[in-house]
Amino acid sequence: MIAVEPSSESWVKAATGDLTTLLLDHAHCEKKAASTAIRFLFKYPDWSALVLAMSRLAREELVHFERVLRELEHRGVTFGPLHSANYAAELFKACRGHGPREARSLRLGCAEENAPVIDEMLACALIEARSHERFERLAEVVPDARLATFYRDLAEAEARHGSLYVELAEEAAGGPVDARLAELVAHEARVVARPNQALRMHAGG
Numbered sequence: 001m002i003a004v005e006p007s008s009e010s011w012v013k014a015a016t017g018d019l020t021t022l023l024l025d026h027a028h029c030e031k032k033a034a035s036t037a038i039r040f041l042f043k044y045p046d047w048s049a050l051v052l053a054m055s056r057l058a059r060e061e062l063v064h065f066e067r068v069l070r071e072l073e074h075r076g077v078t079f080g081p082l083h084s085a086n087y088a089a090e091l092f093k094a095c096r097g098h099g100p101r102e103a104r105s106l107r108l109g110c111a112e113e114n115a116p117v118i119d120e121m122l123a124c125a126l127i128e129a130r131s132h133e134r135f136e137r138l139a140e141v142v143p144d145a146r147l148a149t150f151y152r153d154l155a156e157a158e159a160r161h162g163s164l165y166v167e168l169a170e171e172a173a174g175g176p177v178d179a180r181l182a183e184l185v186a187h188e189a190r191v192v193a194r195p196n197q198a199l200r201m202h203a204g205g
Ligand SMILES: [Fe+2]
Pocket: 030, 033, 060, 061, 064, 157, 158
C-alpha cells in the first residue's frame, strides 16, 4: 500500500457538498485510467507482464467507468464533458526524460536506462493510490449507504492497481524503487493540494 498524504478536510467538505460534480469527474478518471492502460499496451508490446496486466486493467477500469455512469443515472445526471484539473499531467511533468523511442529497446532491469519508464509507472501508481485514499475517505462520510458501498468496492481495486504499477516499476528497475517513490509522493502531495482549483476527484480542497 502506498501511503499518500491524507486528503484535507476542506476537500472532504467540498466533495460531499457537490457529489454530482465529483461523480462526473470520477467517470472521466475511470475512462482515462482505461485509456492509459491501453496506451501502455501499444507503447511496451514486448513487456509480457505489463501486456497481460494492462489488458486486464483496461477492462476493469471500463467496468468502473460503467459503474460510475450507473451512479450518475441513479441521480438523474447525464454524463458529459468536464474541464480537467490536469492533476495527472502535473504528475507526469515530474517524470525523468522520455520513454524509449522504440518500444522494443526497453531492457527490463536497467534502473538508469529505464528511469523514464520507472517514473511513468510510479506516477500511475500514485494516481491509483490517491483514488484509493479518497474513496476510503468518501466511504466514511457520504450519507448514502449505496454510495458508501460503491466507494469501498472501488477503494480495494485502486489500492491493488497502485501495487501493480509499483511492481512494474520494480521490474523495469530490477530492484526496489522506494527512494524515487518517496520523492514522487512528496510531489503528488503538492499537486493534489494546489490552491484555487475547482472540485475534482484529485483537486479542489
Ligand atoms: Fe478504477
